[in-house]
Amino acid sequence: MAEDAGNVGEVIARVINSRLSIGNVRCSHFSGRAGEDIVSWLEEYEYGTRAANWTDEHKLHRLPLFLQGAARSTYNMDIASEEDFKWEDAKKVLIRHFCPISYRSHIRSLLRNRRQKPFEPVTSYVSKMRELCYKFDKDMKVEDIIQNIVEGMLPTFAQQVALFNSKTIKE
Helix, strand or coil, X not given: CHHHHHHHHHXXXXXXXXXXXECCEEEECECCCCCCCHHHHHHHHHHHHHHCCXXXXXXXXXXXHHXXXXXXXXXXXHHCCCCCCCHHHHHHHHHHHHCCXXXXXXXXHHHHHCCCCCCCCHHHHHHHHHXXXXXXXXXXXXXXXXXXXXXXXXXXXXXXXXXXXXXXXXX
């Protein structure tokens, strides 16, 4: 029994420590393991550091505190070793190393494969699809955005959109 309590304590500690808080920035670790999404992780890191008013220099120098495993090695070998490296350069290195394919191809794949889930609110689905469209092409035409959204909608909602012949996203 006492041994089980110790194991439970270890599990709780691991869960609590899976998110790191440094200088009011809460962000999960990134290790580069299969299944981890570097682009989403960088967005999370950016949101947290922006809320804490970190400069790009702070983001760069504190980055290794949020990295583990292969990601930390990449930082040490390809980022920290470079002189005059900027935050934007570090993001490009991480994306190049940990995005399984080119960033644009990665986003295109997410966009093509994204489907509205049963019971997923339409507004949530549309917001995520608009975000993916923007990441893929900041200047994408409204008609193309609508087409991407409708293609992944549940059939009942897609039919309603088709009936209204929507020309804007708000419609």
